[in-house]
Amino acid sequence: MARQATGAAQRVAVAAETLRDEKFNARRVELAEAALETLGELGFARTSLREIAQNSAFTHGVFHYYFSDKLDLICCCVRHYKAKCVTRYDEVVTTAQSRDELTEGFLAKLAATLQDEARMHRLWYDLRSQAMFEPAFRKDVLEIDKSLEAMIWRIATRYAELGNRKPASSPAALYALFDGLFQSALLRHLASDEKAIPDLLDEVRRLLPTIC
Amino acid sequence: MARQATGAAQRVAVAAETLRDEKFNARRVELAEAALETLGELGFARTSLREIAQNSAFTHGVFHYYFSDKLDLICCCVRHYKAKCVTRYDEVVTTAQSRDELTEGFLAKLAATLQDEARMHRLWYDLRSQAMFEPAFRKDVLEIDKSLEAMIWRIATRYAELGNRKPASSPAALYALFDGLFQSALLRHLASDEKAIPDLLDEVRRLLPTIC
DNA sequence: CAATAATTTGGACAACCGTCAAGACGGCTG
DNA sequence: CAGCCGTCTTGACGGTTGTCCAAATTATTG
Numbered sequence: 415m416a417r418q419a420t421g422a423a424q425r426v427a428v429a430a431e432t433l434r435d436e437k438f439n440a441r442r443v444e445l446a447e448a449a450l451e452t453l454g455e456l457g458f459a460r461t462s463l464r465e466i467a468q469n470s471a472f473t474h475g476v477f478h479y480y481f482s483d484k485l486d487l488i489c490c491c492v493r494h495y496k497a498k499c500v501t502r503y504d505e506v507v508t509t510a511q512s513r514d515e516l517t518e519g520f521l522a523k524l525a526a527t528l529q530d531e532a533r534m535h536r537l538w539y540d541l542r543s544q545a546m547f548e549p550a551f552r553k554d555v556l557e558i559d560k561s562l563e564a565m566i567w568r569i570a571t572r573y574a575e576l577g578n579r580k581p582a583s584s585p586a587a588l589y590a591l592f593d594g595l596f597q598s599a600l601l602r603h604l605a606s607d608e609k610a611i612p613d614l615l616d617e618v619r620r621l622l623p624t625i626c
Numbered sequence: 627m628a629r630q631a632t633g634a635a636q637r638v639a640v641a642a643e644t645l646r647d648e649k650f651n652a653r654r655v656e657l658a659e660a661a662l663e664t665l666g667e668l669g670f671a672r673t674s675l676r677e678i679a680q681n682s683a684f685t686h687g688v689f690h691y692y693f694s695d696k697l698d699l700i701c702c703c704v705r706h707y708k709a710k711c712v713t714r715y716d717e718v719v720t721t722a723q724s725r726d727e728l729t730e731g732f733l734a735k736l737a738a739t740l741q742d743e744a745r746m747h748r749l750w751y752d753l754r755s756q757a758m759f760e761p762a763f764r765k766d767v768l769e770i771d772k773s774l775e776a777m778i779w780r781i782a783t784r785y786a787e788l789g790n791r792k793p794a795s796s797p798a799a800l801y802a803l804f805d806g807l808f809q810s811a812l813l814r815h816l817a818s819d820e821k822a823i824p825d826l827l828d829e830v831r832r833l834l835p836t837i838c
Numbered sequence: 839c840a841a842t843a844a845t846t847t848g849g850a851c852a853a854c855c856g857t858c859a860a861g862a863c864g865g866c867t868g
Numbered sequence: 869c870a871g872c873c874g875t876c877t878t879g880a881c882g883g884t885t886g887t888c889c890a891a892a893t894t895a896t897t898g
Contacts (some may be wrong), residue, residue, distance in 0.1 A: 434874085438874095440877095443648070456750065456757065456759065456863090457755075457758075457759035457760075458671055459670055459671035459759075460759070462854075462855060462856080463855085463856065464854085464855080464856090465858090471874070473874090473877055473878080474856095474877095474878095475876065475877060475878070475879095476858085476875085476876060476877085477876095478857070478858075479734075479875070479876070480639075483856075483857080484856065484857095489835075491707060512754070536720060536755070536759065537757035539754075539755045539758065540755040540758070540759070542750040542751075542755075542813070543669075543748070543751045543754075544669065544752075545685045545817075546669075546673065546748035546751065546752070546812065546813055546816050547667075547668065547669035547671075547672070547748065547752070550738075550816075552816075553819045554811075554815070555813070556813065557819065558680070559810065570687075578816030582836070584829065584832075586790075586807070586810070586825075587803065587807065587829055587830060588831060589806070590802075590803055590804075590805075590806030590807040590809075590810055591799065591802055591803040591806060592802075592806075593802075593806045594803060594804075594805045594806030594809075595799065595802040596797070597805075597806075598771065598798070598801075598802055600758065601754070601757060601758055601764075601767070601768065601771075602768070604758050604764075605757075605761075605764045605768060617796065617798060617799055620796075621795070624794070625797070646844090653845095674885060674886080675885080675886065675887090676883075676884080676885075677885090684846090685846070685847055686846070686847095686848085687846065687847055687848070687849095687884095687888095687889095688845085688846060688847085690886085690887070690888075691844095691845070695886075695887080707874070742895095776867075839898105840897100840898090841895085841897080841898080842896080842897070842898090843894105843895080843896070843897080844874075844893105844894080844896080844898080845892105845893080845894070845895080846891105846892080846893065846894085847885105847891085847892070847893080848890100848891095848892100849889095849890095849891105850883105850887105850888085850889085850890105851886105851887085851888080851889100852884080852886100852887095853886090853887105853895095854883105854884080854885070854886100855882105855883080855884070855885080856879085856881105856882100856883095856884105856895105857880105857882095857883105858879105858880090858881080858894105859870090859878105859879095859880090859881100859883105859888105859890090860877105860878095860880105860881105861876105861877085861878090862875105862877070862878095862897095863874105863875080863877090864872100864873105864874095864875085864876100865872105865873090865875100866870080866872085866875105867873100868869105868870090868871085868887070868895100
């Protein structure tokens with residue numbers, strides 16, 4: 415068939431194929447998004463394909479049509495999660511015109527994230543832990559970690575810039591610090607500790623001036 | 627029976643009962659220790675009672691005799707893990723007579739832990755993530771987290787003391803920082819990144835003087 | 839030593855898991 | 869309209885899971 419096709423026909427065929435691929439991939443993302451709901455609710459260990467299907471508009475067979483197996487699905491979930499997550503604070507960083515403005519914008523976003531997206535974030539910590547056992551997750555997880563580190567670094571350098579300084583520590587240390595604080599606050603928040611969020615905000619507010 | 631017992635007989639009965647309890651509890655710990663082997667190898671999500679039993683000297687029935695269910699077993703594992711973990715750096719803290727000595731002792735222990743006990747530590751991160759989903763784990767996990775924070779704080783205050791200073795940040799922030807760094811290094815180490823351990827040591831070596 | 843209790847065994851159970859495949863559906867093309 | 873193709877449904881499969889239990893074994897007591 416391909417040998418008989420003219421140049422134009424080939425181009426049409428290729429276009430049709432990429433269109434199909436895009437549609438296929440869009441569907442994958444749709445399914446991954448639906449899966450994230452259940453994963454965020456139950457966690458990796460307790461989530462089965464059937465449970466995912468039941469909490470969504472799809473049947474369990476569809477997932478096997480679009481994903482080669484369970485790991486493939488969850489890898490797709492992780493990658494999709496990344497896209498949503500990594501730019502969370504960028505608007506604050508680009509619009510803030512002073513240290514105070516940046517601080518308050520960052521803190522507000524931090525509190526809102528902890529309050530409204532706790533389920534999605536506990537899933538992130540769950541999957542990052544899974545990556546320590548499951549090699550198939552490692553590449554994506556390490557990549558997301560790098561992206562999150564870069565995100566924190568953008569905040570820190572902008573904060574330093576607004577004070578005509580430079581960050582006093584490395585990107586890795588800064589990310590470790592904020593990630594550790596956030597993780598701890600998240601756990602406390604999920605355990606119905608009402609001081610979790612204010613404590614985190616206080617801590618970050620105190621910390622920001624000392625890192626630059 | 628109790629009404630007819632004399633005071634002495636009562637005391638004997640009580641003693642016998644506590645002895646039985648101790649024996650019972652010692653067996654529980656034995657089983658928990660065996661379970662930790664498999665948990666550290668496979669992670670919470672992939673570990674079944676039968677797998678635990680197969681990798682140990684016990685049959686799967688025994689676990690149900692000593693634990694009411696799977697969660698009960700794993701809670702016991704977590705609590706037992708704590709006892710082993712929380713005093714890891716205490717010898718270094720008490721024996722070090724100078725900042726350098728403390729630094730080198732701490733770094734050496736850090737590297738050894740990452741190298742030799744990676745499996746047990748990834749399990750800790752796994753179970754801490756599970757606690758975000760499973761309320762039954764939260765109490766013990768939060769308690770261990772507090773103990774680890776105190777452990778780090780002992781190191782920091784001793785380090786500060788040896789330089790006639792005081793730590794510049796809160797216990798929570800310090801623990802978040804070291805925990806975050808360790809977690810990241812552990813993931814990289816498990817992903818066969820050979821720079822994971824030296825990078826961690828460099829980072830900590832640079833960080834220690836700045837926090838006091 | 840007998841009898842009573844504690845411990846251990848190994849199999850049975852129903853429920854659930856990931857995977858798969860045969861067929862139904864609906865739109866598009868020739 | 870007939871036939872094809874991508875999409876989706878449904879049910880079945882072999883295997884594993886947590887749990888439970890009756891019987892066997894061991895320890896403890898009178």
